Amino acid sequence: MRFLATERATLQRFMPGLDDDLARIPLADLERPGNPALALFKAAGGTGLLIPTEQGGDGATPLEAVRVQRAIGARSPSLGIATTMHHFSVASLAEAGLGDGWEWMLLEGIATGRLLVASGFAEGRSGAAILSPTLRAVPHGDGLRVTGSKKPCSLSRSMDLLTASVAVTGEDGRDRMAVVVVPVDSPGLEVRPFWNNFVLAGAESDEVVLKDVEVPGRLVVMTGNTADQQPDELQTSGFIWFELLVTATYLGAASALVEGVLEAGRADAVERAALAVEAEAAMAMLEGVARAVEAGERGPDVLARVLCVRYAVQDAIGRINRKAVELLGGMSYIGSGDAAYLTAACAGLMFHPPSRTHMSGQLCDHFAGRPLRVG
Incomplete structure (x- = not known):
């Protein structure tokens, strides 16, 4: 095959x-x-x-x-x-x-x-918890009035709908989190330039700004407490899906380099095979945890396993990229920008939340028997 x-x-x-x-x-x-x-x-x-x-x-x-x-x-x-x-x-x-x-x-x-749905869910930001939304809302009628911005927000130029997490201040002064669905033609929604890097520019990761955007109650679901660093059931499921899909995407980019090496056929067979083995082993890890999710496994323990696989695949991608570029050779590197571009694109995985640096202490606590935190 x-x-x-x-x-x-x-x-x-x-x-x-x-x-x-x-x-x-x-x-x-x-x-x-x-x-x-x-x-x-x-x-x-x-x-x-x-x-x-x-x-x-x-x-x-x-x-x-x-x-x-x-x-x-x-x-x-x-x-x-x-x-x-x-x-x-x-x-x-x-x-x-x-x-x-x-x-x-x-x-x-x-x-x-065939509508495209963009994600405005909370992500890691300097000085802020991962679960802390960038959008805030106040009750309005049976729904919410939402204000704030999400940057970067992929699909910003092509989206038909925006899904987002928002912080809603209750009468007791405590924030709760809600998930809202916002049609792209809603008054007060604006897209502004943000992404200044040529790498992954095609993902349309610009800024989406909301100014007093009214969201009807039927497009709002209240979830958990934003002050809690332990993700609720919906957040945990979302993290699991995100880590599975984003890791597979970046592994695909690295696999394009492996495919180039295999098709060129110039490098020693032992080195070519080792490169393919690394990529296939990484995919096998990802498939293993995907099968567990498919079997109905959920919750913090599965999220911890997914994160472990994501970080292991992240390391494998780094090794694949370095070796693949070497095996492709200088003339291939000079003659086309594809190898350099794919290598640069793959670096993006380390920047997606939650980062390994951020999660190291939390994973150690989790493996010591304490609840998994991602905040």
């Missing part, structure tokens, strides 16, 4: 023709702002990957999802990151439980309308 054959077959099953379409476009063109990749993804029906079949989606399993993301990441890291945010948002919506079954109608609309 050819390298990446399983992943590309899975992508073909869920999004027919997308891999072939992406393969025909130079990498540099796929990674630019305004590239055609997101339109191709929508046309192939990719927005419904994680939406249950009952709501018109594909109902992909976690294992199938990580295989799809590896295949996409190998063609376009920017598309992989952008679609990770969409799938993570959709998976969170599916578990959020909007009132009166509204989430099911919303999910059906996303699948049948």
Whole structure:
């Protein structure tokens, strides 16, 4: 079986023709702002990957999802990151439980309308807890009025909907967190330039600003206490999905380098095989934890396992990149910018929350029997 054959077959099953379409476009063109990749993804029906079949989606399993993301990441890291945010948002919506079954109608609309959903959930920021939202809200009618900004926010230019976590101050003065769904045409929503790096520019990671945006109650679900560093059930599930998908995407980008080495066939077979073994072993780790999630395992223990796999794959990607560039040789490096670009793109994994540095103490506490914290 050819390298990446399983992943590309899975992508073909869920999004027919997308891999072939992406393969025909130079990498540099796929990674630019305004590239055609997101339109191709929508046309192939990719927005419904994680939406249950009952709501018109594909109902992909976690294992199938990580295989799809590896295949996409190998063609376009920017598309992989952008679609990770969409799938993570959709998976969170599916578990959020909007009132009166509204989430099911919303999910059906996303699948049948091929809508793109951006993520405005809390992320790590200097001096702030990971679970602390950047958006704040006050009660307004049966819903909320939301103000603040999210930066970076992938899919900012192509999104149809924004999902976001917001801090809502209650009458007791304590903050609770809510999840809101905001249509892109809502008055008070604005997109501003933010991403200044050419690497992963195609993911459209600019700033989304909300000024007194009104969100009706049917598009709001109240969750946990923002002061609590222990993630609630919804946050834990969201972290698990995010880490699975984003890790698979970056492994896909590194796998594109491995594929280049295997196709060139110039390096010693022992070194070529070692490179492929490293990539496949990393994928096997990721598939293992995806199978556990598929079997229904959830909670802090699974999140800790997912984080361990993410950091191990992160290390493997670094080794893969260094060796692959060496084996491709200087003339390949000089003749095309693809290898240098993929290596730079893969570095992005270390910046996604929660970072290894941030989580080291928490993981040590967890393995000593204390509750897992991510704040």
